[in-house]
Amino acid sequence: MDKNLTMLTDFYELTMANGYLKNGLADTIAYFDMFFRKIPDKGGYAVMAGVEQLVDYLKSLHFSKEDIDYLRSKNCFCEEFLEYLANFKFACDVWAVPEGEIIFPGEPIVTVRGPVIQAQFVETMVLLTINHQSLIATKASRMVRAAAGRAVMEFGSRRAQGGDGAVLGARAAYIAGAAGTACTICDREFGVPALGTMAHSWVQMFPTEFDAFKAYAVTYPNACTVLVDTYNVLRSGIPNAIRVAKEVLEPMGCRMKGVRIDSGDITYLSRKARQMLDEAGMEDCKIVVSNSLDEFLVRDLLAQGACIDSFGIGERLITSRSEPVFGGVYKLVAIEDKDGEIIPKIKISENVEKITNPHFKQIWRLTDKADGKYRADVLTLRDEVIDDTQPYLLFDPEHTWKRHLTTNFTARPLQVPLFEKGVCVHKSRDIEEIRAFCASCLDKVWEEVARFENPHPYYVDLSQKLWDIKRRLLEENSR
Amino acid sequence: MDKNLTMLTDFYELTMANGYLKNGLADTIAYFDMFFRKIPDKGGYAVMAGVEQLVDYLKSLHFSKEDIDYLRSKNCFCEEFLEYLANFKFACDVWAVPEGEIIFPGEPIVTVRGPVIQAQFVETMVLLTINHQSLIATKASRMVRAAAGRAVMEFGSRRAQGGDGAVLGARAAYIAGAAGTACTICDREFGVPALGTMAHSWVQMFPTEFDAFKAYAVTYPNACTVLVDTYNVLRSGIPNAIRVAKEVLEPMGCRMKGVRIDSGDITYLSRKARQMLDEAGMEDCKIVVSNSLDEFLVRDLLAQGACIDSFGIGERLITSRSEPVFGGVYKLVAIEDKDGEIIPKIKISENVEKITNPHFKQIWRLTDKADGKYRADVLTLRDEVIDDTQPYLLFDPEHTWKRHLTTNFTARPLQVPLFEKGVCVHKSRDIEEIRAFCASCLDKVWEEVARFENPHPYYVDLSQKLWDIKRRLLEENSR
Numbered sequence: 028m029d030k031n032l033t034m035l036t037d038f039y040e041l042t043m044a045n046g047y048l049k050n051g052l053a054d055t056i057a058y059f060d061m062f063f064r065k066i067p068d069k070g071g072y073a074v075m076a077g078v079e080q081l082v083d084y085l086k087s088l089h090f091s092k093e094d095i096d097y098l099r100s101k102n103c104f105c106e107e108f109l110e111y112l113a114n115f116k117f118a119c120d121v122w123a124v125p126e127g128e129i130i131f132p133g134e135p136i137v138t139v140r141g142p143v144i145q146a147q148f149v150e151t152m153v154l155l156t157i158n159h160q161s162l163i164a165t166k167a168s169r170m171v172r173a174a175a176g177r178a179v180m181e182f183g184s185r186r187a188q189g190g191d192g193a194v195l196g197a198r199a200a201y202i203a204g205a206a207g208t209a210c211t212i213c214d215r216e217f218g219v220p221a222l223g224t225m226a227h228s229w230v231q232m233f234p235t236e237f238d239a240f241k242a243y244a245v246t247y248p249n250a251c252t253v254l255v256d257t258y259n260v261l262r263s264g265i266p267n268a269i270r271v272a273k274e275v276l277e278p279m280g281c282r283m284k285g286v287r288i289d290s291g292d293i294t295y296l297s298r299k300a301r302q303m304l305d306e307a308g309m310e311d312c313k314i315v316v317s318n319s320l321d322e323f324l325v326r327d328l329l330a331q332g333a334c335i336d337s338f339g340i341g342e343r344l345i346t347s348r349s350e351p352v353f354g355g356v357y358k359l360v361a362i363e364d365k366d367g368e369i370i371p372k373i374k375i376s377e378n379v380e381k382i383t384n385p386h387f388k389q390i391w392r393l394t395d396k397a398d399g400k401y402r403a404d405v406l407t408l409r410d411e412v413i414d415d416t417q418p419y420l421l422f423d424p425e426h427t428w429k430r431h432l433t434t435n436f437t438a439r440p441l442q443v444p445l446f447e448k449g450v451c452v453h454k455s456r457d458i459e460e461i462r463a464f465c466a467s468c469l470d471k472v473w474e475e476v477a478r479f480e481n482p483h484p485y486y487v488d489l490s491q492k493l494w495d496i497k498r499r500l501l502e503e504n505s506r
Numbered sequence: 507m508d509k510n511l512t513m514l515t516d517f518y519e520l521t522m523a524n525g526y527l528k529n530g531l532a533d534t535i536a537y538f539d540m541f542f543r544k545i546p547d548k549g550g551y552a553v554m555a556g557v558e559q560l561v562d563y564l565k566s567l568h569f570s571k572e573d574i575d576y577l578r579s580k581n582c583f584c585e586e587f588l589e590y591l592a593n594f595k596f597a598c599d600v601w602a603v604p605e606g607e608i609i610f611p612g613e614p615i616v617t618v619r620g621p622v623i624q625a626q627f628v629e630t631m632v633l634l635t636i637n638h639q640s641l642i643a644t645k646a647s648r649m650v651r652a653a654a655g656r657a658v659m660e661f662g663s664r665r666a667q668g669g670d671g672a673v674l675g676a677r678a679a680y681i682a683g684a685a686g687t688a689c690t691i692c693d694r695e696f697g698v699p700a701l702g703t704m705a706h707s708w709v710q711m712f713p714t715e716f717d718a719f720k721a722y723a724v725t726y727p728n729a730c731t732v733l734v735d736t737y738n739v740l741r742s743g744i745p746n747a748i749r750v751a752k753e754v755l756e757p758m759g760c761r762m763k764g765v766r767i768d769s770g771d772i773t774y775l776s777r778k779a780r781q782m783l784d785e786a787g788m789e790d791c792k793i794v795v796s797n798s799l800d801e802f803l804v805r806d807l808l809a810q811g812a813c814i815d816s817f818g819i820g821e822r823l824i825t826s827r828s829e830p831v832f833g834g835v836y837k838l839v840a841i842e843d844k845d846g847e848i849i850p851k852i853k854i855s856e857n858v859e860k861i862t863n864p865h866f867k868q869i870w871r872l873t874d875k876a877d878g879k880y881r882a883d884v885l886t887l888r889d890e891v892i893d894d895t896q897p898y899l900l901f902d903p904e905h906t907w908k909r910h911l912t913t914n915f916t917a918r919p920l921q922v923p924l925f926e927k928g929v930c931v932h933k934s935r936d937i938e939e940i941r942a943f944c945a946s947c948l949d950k951v952w953e954e955v956a957r958f959e960n961p962h963p964y965y966v967d968l969s970q971k972l973w974d975i976k977r978r979l980l981e982e983n984s985r
Binding site: 032035042050052055097143151155162182193211212215225243290343348362375381 | 513517518520521534536580641642665666672675693694700702704705707722726769770827830833838853856
């Protein structure tokens with residue numbers, strides 16, 4: 028995925044950048060936060076993803092001669108600006124929550140500080156990259172939880188929204204706990220294990236289903252999972268699978284690895300199939316199911332007593348079908364004056380939930396020392412430190428009379444630096460490391476917050492200092 | 507977009523291909539159809555899109571040494587197969603409905619004929635490419651129709667599912683009638699006009715809203731559209747826009763091009779804004795609105811009497827949020843025996859609507875000679891010809907007693923060749939040509955079929971010959 032995505036930007040980022048330059052604001056330092064307001068599917072938590080790709084994008088930012096020529100042809104950019112782009116050198120500081128961490132609404136999951144031209148320019152790809160992968164990782168996490176220890180395999184490339192949707196979506200799903208993907212290039216590029224069984228067409232290419240299974244078994248004696256619903260699962264598919272196991276595989280010293288059911292009443296068929304396989308001495312033969320599954324159907328199938336070892340999930344995972352948008356936004360939160368003093372900025376809105384948290388901030392995560400669970404997050408000014416040797420007064424930023432003096436916790440800042448003055452300081456992590464980190468973070472989320480429906484809201488509070496500044500700005504702006 | 511997507515394929519395409527080779531089926535000729543079963547959003551028609559990208563993909567199919575080495579490392583492919591891939595030469599025939607044409611469920615919108623290894627292999631990208639762009643084109647077409655002649659601008663890159671989702675989605679939206687896109691690279695790559703206004707951050711970067719508008723007007727006197735909802739639309743935004751028009755633009759001989767409203771009660775605000783602008787002699791100043799719009803909100807706003815000249819539509823277009831999946835499938839419909847005789851194949855299913863139409867087919871579109879509208883489509887065997895100088899007996903393939911002897915029509919085949927024995931015979935079309943073609947096709951769809959809700963189903967019938975073969979196969983398979 029090494030194509031240059033510099034020009035994958037909203038056109039207004041460029042017209043505004045040109046305008047900043049022409050209006051003497053080129054060197055003004057601005058701070059932008061990316062945050063989201065709501066968790067997809069009314070869930071209780073989201074999973075941060077896409078950081079590695081954001082870093083790749085920012086590292087490779089450059090405008091080719093072709094880009095410059097194209098922009099010149101639009102007749103709206105001055106030559107000084109085009110010159111600036113031709114010599115573009117990324118100079119921003121960038122911080123983000125690490126990939127795989129659990130995130131909540133209102134938190135600055137990415138912060139960019141730098142010359143406003145640049146900090147504004149990167150908006151589109153910061154949002155696109157983090158929105159997309161966080162969406163799929165969050166959805167995958169729900170599905171993996173629903174599967175209660177059984178494998179969830181990502182099978183959705185053919186219904187993905189474009190090639191990157193398939194490949195990076197599969198990557199995000201793996202981070203959040205999927206067992207692998209059908210997408211081959213995602214294995215080659217990122218090391219996400221590529222998995223697969225067979226299509227109905229394989230079965231149809233042979234004179235009989237038995238012939239088709241036999242041919243597959245002979246070809247892949249150690250990795251033979253057969254698709255049993257081309258004709259009739261219980262009358263044909265399972266009996267043929269058993270016959271091939273006995274007549275072909277076992278004489279070779281091999282076992283039938285699995286059967287896949289892709290249609291029909293999965294609960295009924297999987298229970299009957301399990302019984303038939305067990306009676307044939309094939310207790311180790313796994314049952315894989317697929318067919319428009321999501322976290323709710325997975326939960327229902329298991330509640331109904333379906334006998335399933337792993338789930339293949341396609342379109343409802345790779346597009347997050349029930350809620351295909353992660354609504355992250357990118358907002359100006361501060362600028363610096365000529366002396367380097369930070370001037371916080373707020374965006375007012377008639378919709379109270381759309382009002383932004385101003386200033387250059389940090390997210391502090393407070394973890395319970397007793398049970399190791401995440402207790403609450405606090406947004407602070409960047410230079411504040413939460414001293415976890417002392418009790419800390421949490422209060423609800425809306426209903427400020429809700430207060431709680433919390434003790435026995437550890438506090439750590441969530442944002443870590445990715446770039447310092449344009450230089451990458453991020454140490455790239457292996458996908459297995461990110462995946463393990465994600466699992467360990469999710470372990471620390473209370474069950475009440477993690478549940479699918481009506482989750483208990485997790486607290487994201489403001490420090491007293493930040494709250495005071497926000498209130499002052501609100502009052503000044505509503506004169 | 508020149509990256510090699512050969513390996514963007516489901517892993518099972520490769521394991522099956524290797525299996526076909528090892529089982530002596532490498533040279534067997536297979537026919538696969540892509541078709542879809544349901545129209546997103548319960549709509550009455552869909553728009554074919556993505557053909558140019560499918561052609562690009564098929565033209566550039568090749569396995570690099572890196573690909574081969576990766577595949578060898580999986581320890582499941584034989585050397586003979588890896589050799590085959592290293593010397594891969596695409597040899598299939600491919601036909602498709604032209605991009606921009608109106609399509610309906612059950613129709614083979616793409617057909618691939620060739621050695622089963624190859625025809626099977628391309629499944630993932632045939633589906634991904636056509637599913638994605640047809641989804642967005644179909645959604646965009648609904649939105650453009652809702653806007654009733656007003657411009658619809660695609661503004662969704664930041665919420666797209668990956669970079670290709672943004673860029674190719676914007677392309678598909680334009681084909682279906684969007685006026686342009688915010689996505690700069692889509693302009694540079696495909697010539698889709700890039701559009702944009704300004705972000706709230708522009709307004710916040712200046713001491714006052716007036717200063718921000720003035721700076722923009724001076725920078726872009728001939729293309730000045732200002733965002734008026736950063737503080738208060740009617741008390742601040744519109745008055746400042748008028749003041750800048752009078753004090754800055756008009757003395758330069760220029761006019762304020764537009765104002766954009768991105769929040770609040772759009773109907774109320776746009777009507778009041780229109781009145782204020784008109785009273786200031788700015789009848790030519792356009793009102794652009796945005797904020798989580800879709801076809802239903804667009805229709806409602808206009809029904810409520812909102813004064814709107816154009817719509818900026820983001821996430822609900824670029825992800826087709828209400829229905830983010832175009833469920834196209836790719837099914838084996840025939841093979842050839844050693845004498846080149848076609849042996850039709852059918853996929854049985856307990857779900858009757860999942861049963862496939864067998865054989866190598868053509869789609870014939872019957873157009874009414876009197877009003878020029880599409881009357882019905884008929885799927886035929888590929889070598890059948892519908893003679894439009896004679897009456898033709900249409901009958902419902904499910905309820906065969908529903909019959910209609912149709913006259914006074916013209917008939918034309920919809921599928922056209924893209925590749926002949928692996929050689930591209932498709933003449934690439936300019937995007938403006940595809941867009942104009944799409945508009946002309948949509949004009950021929952009956953209003954009853956095109957409506958948003960409860961559309962009248964369009965007839966897709968089978969020829970008598972095809973129906974007879976399908977019935978015979980069904981009966982043979984349900985012995």
